[in-house]
Amino acid sequence: MVEIIRIDNVDDPRVQVYCRLTEAQLKNRLSPSEGVFIAESPKVIQVALNAGYVPVSLLCEEKHIYGDAKDIIESCAGISVYSGSRDVLARITGYTLTRGVLCAMRRPEPLSLRQACNGASRVCVIDGVVDTTNIGAIFRSAAALGIDAVALTRASCDPLNRRSIRVSMGSVFLVPWAWVDDSVSEMKEIGFKTVAMALSDNSIPLDSAKLESEPKLAIIMGTEGDGLSHNVISSADYVVRIPMSHGVDSLNVAAASAVAFWQLRRNKP
Structure with missing residues (x-):
């Protein structure tokens, strides 16, 4: 059973990775080896998961929890799943999510x-x-x-x-x-x-x-x-x-x- 954490405050620090950090900050947050990136939409997130990329957290519009994002949420057991209304998520991310799901994922070790x-x-x-x-x-x-x-x-x-x-x-x-x-x-x-x-x-x-x-x-x-x-x-x-x-x-x-x-x-x- 995955716990869904409801977000009502756009300033909630738990979701700052989705709104406050620039691409450069995401890449080098804490240290280069702990950088993250953001994947958007169930289809794209599933491609990343199938390729072995490691999820850190999910941000999902309420209506997608038991819809488009259901399989992804079930396969990401053990990570934080944040959810909120369409309006709150739009204010967090700065735009209306067209597919309703974002996933913060760990950057892999660079290949030579x-x-x-x-x-x-x-x-x-x-x-x-x-x-x-x-x-x-x-x-x-x-x-x-x-x-x-x-x-x-x-x-x-x-x-x-x-x-x-x-x-x-x-x-x-x-x-x-x-x-x-x-x-x-x-x-x-x-x-x-x-x-x-x-x-x-x-x-x-x-x-x-x-x-x-x-x-x-x-x-x-x-x-x-x-x-x-x-x-x-x-x-x-x-x-x-x-x-x-x-x-x-x-x-x-x-x-x-x-x-x-x-x-x-x-x-x-």
């Missing part, structure tokens, strides 16, 4: 690049992408289209940001990922040929046979505005462009990643 890429043949490298929506969308495409792992430069947005998780529909929990300092040299060190997605004079088309024959590819996606740096482009093994029509010069990084993942996936039917 070698750990994340162990056995991988196709890896996405996110270089300096800071928009949380794009990060979530890239992870969702990576999970759906056969990318084995994701590496992110430290200037990129945290995949466990609340919005990134929501946009990815929990895909950030399905694909192993790690931080890198150098998007080209570190991938080369572990045996990957690097593919810089960029428009340049020496670029080759995405459907080039050279790429399909490579056993291990790291597909490097650049920032939303400026794209990849000159240093990344000049040091990559391949510079690749997506052929365009009607004078369009480029796609949004999330859309471009989906196209690249599909074309460069391994074991095509």
Whole structure:
């Protein structure tokens, strides 16, 4: 039997993790090893639980206790489950919950690049992408289209940001990922040929046979505005462009990643 703790006061310190802490504070609360993140909606929370992530507490709208959140609550025995009216929860979180359930979860121990890429043949490298929506969308495409792992430069947005998780529909929990300092040299060190997605004079088309024959590819996606740096482009093994029509010069990084993942996936039917 799970005890439901009713919250009537928006200033209740027991639920401060859902309202008062910034993303940076959630990440490093107390110490980096004790950081947390927030997952939202029963479906996304269930994906995280299935992937082995550890719940800390739940915040659930009253009507969902015996509805959408029933199975999650039962599987999270032993943690605090807080509940309140829709209005109180909206004031706690700062917005009306569309799915009525939030879960604070423990951050896992970070993977090294070698750990994340162990056995991988196709890896996405996110270089300096800071928009949380794009990060979530890239992870969702990576999970759906056969990318084995994701590496992110430290200037990129945290995949466990609340919005990134929501946009990815929990895909950030399905694909192993790690931080890198150098998007080209570190991938080369572990045996990957690097593919810089960029428009340049020496670029080759995405459907080039050279790429399909490579056993291990790291597909490097650049920032939303400026794209990849000159240093990344000049040091990559391949510079690749997506052929365009009607004078369009480029796609949004999330859309471009989906196209690249599909074309460069391994074991095509």
